[in-house]
Structures are given as structure tokens and as C-alpha cells.
Ligand SMILES: [Zn+2]
């Protein structure tokens with residue numbers, strides 16, 4: 033149910049969005065009445081801009097037509113550690129943004145919002161006039177914007193040899209990173225791995241986030257695509273077997289230099305403590 037076909041700037045009622053998402057019958061409460069509802073991996077945001085909606089409070093939601101940047105306040109008491117919000121930030125869920133500027137049933141489709149940044153604890157006034165807090169997002173609805181998680185990964189882990197903006201090589205690296213972070217495949221890989229070994233750990237060094245970080249580390253591991261897409265000419269479809277689970281340290285070392293390491297090379301480095309090997 034990915035890639036739902038909505039046309040930018042067309043208007044849709046909640047009802048129409050509900051059925052476009054493949055649902056029938058009565059809308060779920062969140063979907064029908066609140067600021068956002070989720071169906072599988074898709075979150076639908078219904079954003080009131082500049083007037084009071086059902087919740088009878090004004091959030092300072094804003095949309096800049098020029099840059100397609102959206103300022104969006106989550107529900108009361110929402111914050112970045114809640115699973116749904118976390119998945120939006122990590123790009124695990126598609127965030128379909130619909131907005132309206134008055135109290136009509138139609139919302140204008142703005143696009144899929146990519147998180148540029150967010151702030152916990154933004155203060156808002158609830159319907160009783162009391163101050164409360166929620167998360168505030170800055171989103172880009174511009175199709176050309178890669179998600180925040182992809183971009184920030186570049187800065188930190190591709191220190192050398194990142195091709196120029198707009199070049200084919202860079203696009204392929206973007207694609208590579210997208211596969212590693214965003215797809216269902218990653219979840220499938222983790223599920224298969226966990227079923228097989230009973231836990232998640234780094235395939236190179238054995239690091240287990242849960243062992244070290246307890247509940248906070250549970251379920252966390254990075255996914256590495258072992259085929260460097262930017263080095264292959266042909267189009268390939270990614271299979272679960274093309275993915276390896278790595279801890280953040282190992283993953284970073286793989287990508288740190290222009291020539292990415294293979295898993296074998298990485299394992300060898302670890303065995304030798306990084307010292308040059310004598311043959
Ligand atoms: Zn590792």
C-alpha cells in the first residue's frame with residue numbers, strides 16, 4: 033500500500049483519503065476526528081492552518097508556498113520518543129500532508145512531508161486556555177528533498193569522496209542510504225535475523241544494543257546494503273540477503289572512505305585490531 037496516488041494541490045475529504053488508502057466502512061476515530069491517523073506505514077496528517085479545528089485550539093501550523101516548507105504541531109503531549117512520531121522522524125512511515133485554511137471538509141494535498149527538523153516541548157494553548165506542549169515539525173513537501181535522516185547520514189559518515197550534488201553517483205548513494213534506512217526490507221531483514229538468532233547483533237563484531245543499553249537499545253541495529261549501488265551499472269532489485277546488520281561503529285567504518293569495505297575486510301580489520309597486516 034505504498035505510493036498512494038494523490039495529486040498535489042488537489043483537495044480531498046477525509047472520507048476520500050480513507051478509501052484511497054484502501055479502507056472501506058467507517059473511518060477510525062483518529063482518522064475521522066483528529067489531526068492524524070495511521071494506516072499501516074502511512075500516516076495522514078490533517079492540518080488546520082490559521083483557524084480553530086475540532087480541538088478548538090490554534091496551533092501555529094504554517095505552510096510556505098514558495099519553499100513548500102510546513103510547520104506542523106503534533107497532538108497535545110506528543111513527543112519524539114513516541115513510536116509513531118519516532119517512525120515519522122526515521123522515515124519509516126510516509127507522512128501524507130493534507131491542509132485546509134478554513135473549516136471546510138476538503139483538505140489540500142501538499143505532498144509527502146520529509147522531516148527537516150523537529151523540536152520537543154513546543155508550547156501550545158489547549159481548548160481550556162491552559163498551556164501544554166507537543167512536538168513541532170519542520171517538514172519539506174518538496175519532492176526533491178531527501179529525508180533528513182538520509183542527509184544527516186551523509187554529513188557524518190561519508191566524510192570523503194561524496195560526489196557533487198545532482199550527479200549520478202550521488203543519486204545512487206542517496207538510493208543506497210534510502211534502502212538502508214527506509215524500506216520494509218529492513219524490517220523484514222531484522223525480523224528474519226531475530227527469528228534465526230533470537231536477538232539482533234552486529235554481524236561483524238557481535239555488538240548487541242540491548243545488552244549495552246537495555247530497553248532503549250532493544251530492536252536497534254543498522255542495516256547495511258552489501259552491494260555498493262553506485263559502483264554497479266545495472267539496475268538491481270534488493271533482496272533481504274543483500275542486507276547485513278551492523279552496529280553503528282562498524283557501519284560507519286564501512287562507509288568512512290571512498291572505497292567501502294566489504295564485510296570480510298571489516299571482519300579482518302577487527303581481528304587485527306586495525307593494525308596493518310603483514311603478509
Ligand atoms: Zn559492529
Ligand SMILES: [Zn+2]
Nearest residue numbers: 212255256257
Ligand atoms: Zn551501509
